[in-house]
Amino acid sequence: MSAKPRVKVPKKAAKGDIIQIKTLISHKMETGTRKDKNGNVIPRNIINKFVCSFNGTEILSAELFPSVAANPYFAFSARATESGTFEFAWSDDDGKTVTATEKITVS
Amino acid sequence: MKRTLMGVAAAGLMAFGLSATAAEMKAIDKASTTSAVRSGFSYAISETREMQTDDIQNPSFLWVDIGEEQWGTVDGEAGKSCESCHGNAADTMANVGSTYPVWDPATKKPMNVELRINKCRAENMKAKPWKYESDELLGMTAYIKSVGRGKPIHVSLKDGDMEAWSKKGEQFYYQRRGLLDLSCAHCHEQNPGNLIRAETLSQGQTNGFPTYRLKWQKLGSLHRRFRGCNNNIRAEPYAYGSDEYLALETYLAQRGANLPVEGPSVRK
Structure with missing residues (x-):
């Protein structure tokens, strides 16, 4: 994971609006089925879980499997209820977790 | 008449729920399908184009x-x-x-x-x-x-020996090579739009580089693409930044003159 994750959340929304959230993260998503030059299996290293929470409450979680391509992109919708912070977390097989946060103002 | 056309276009946009990026897509499309020179973008399927035109989706x-x-x-x-x-x-x-x-x-x-x-x-x-x-x-x-996306390609040959290098690139372009005995022109000049196995051939324009190829699963340079092409026709690829590829890059910029810079693009 070299680059920082890219996240797009509208800065403002009216109460009750359905907003679109988009995320993109850099990850090689090594499948665990490929072999290196010497014929040794390259160990699996994929992002296996993605979680999005809003003000501490989980609103979306996804389990990922080896067929997902490198640099996974997620887009989903949420209903704007109150101002607050979206937290995004990507966890991989190495036990690393990358997080990002984005604020929204709901009026 | 003009108003009707615009109305139809707007209705079309709304029907498919497309956004500003779709308008951008149409602009590039129009620029490349109304002239003989076409960007690789215009050969790509709509999902790939959408990926390119949305800066969050574009890896x-x-x-x-x-x-x-x-x-x-x-x-x-x-x-x-x-x-x-x-x-x-x-x-x-x-x-x-x-x-x-x-x-x-x-x-x-x-x-x-x-x-x-x-x-x-x-x-x-x-x-x-x-x-x-x-x-x-x-x-x-x-x-x-x-930062220069959308600017039309215009590479001047006035300075130094640029003219001669472009000529060298042209020679490279038409030179048969490799076990398959193919030149760049056989695919990219004579057969753009046709299939080579399961792949659609494009004109091989350079305006989209560096490009994120879905096959590579990462961004790659123009010279990587040249090497891949040479490899495919079973020819020995030249080194990154080699004279041969610099000459070819100079020549290809002439073939793609006035195409908008798209880089970094997304291709299959």
Whole structure:
């Protein structure tokens, strides 16, 4: 994971609006089925879980499997209820977790 | 009549729930389908095009972010960053993507964006040049091209021996090579739009590079694409930044004159 994750959340929304959230993260998503030059299996290293929470409450979680391509992109919708912070977390097989946060103002 | 057409266009946009990026897509489409010169973009399926035109979906922008960060990072003995001399890239680099390669009097060769970056690093920053195809060099190239998106390609042959190098590139383009005995022209001049196995051939224009190829699962340079092409026709590929590929890059810029810079693009 070299680059920082890219996240797009509208800065403002009216109460009750359905907003679109988009995320993109850099990850090689090594499948665990490929072999290196010497014929040794390259160990699996994929992002296996993605979680999005809003003000501490989980609103979306996804389990990922080896067929997902490198640099996974997620887009989903949420209903704007109150101002607050979206937290995004990507966890991989190495036990690393990358997080990002984005604020929204709901009026 | 005009109003009706616009009405239909607007209704079409609404029906498919398309956004501003769709308008951008249409603009590139129009630019490339109304002339004989077509960007690789116009041969791609709609899902791939949508990926390219949305800066969040476009995975190249992970590299653009690396480039943007490097732009302001001090490196080398001179204690300078790109920003120290060039200021805001959006202002100073806007015309780079569309005008390179340019003539380099020091090496007496055309110089593409990658080589220019490394020349600057070596001479002005006293920093180690980046390796061709490293994330840093791809990132910086992508960043510099991204600030000049939409500018029509216009590579001048006036300086130095650019004319002769372009001729050399033209010779390379029409030279049969490899076990399959094919030249660039056999696929990209005589058969664009036709299938080669399961792949649609394009005109092989260079305006979208560096490009995120879904097959590569990462961003790649134009010279990587050249090497891949040469490999496919069972020819020995030349080195990254080699004279042969610099000549070809110079010539291809002439073939793609006036196409908008799209880099960093997304291709199959």
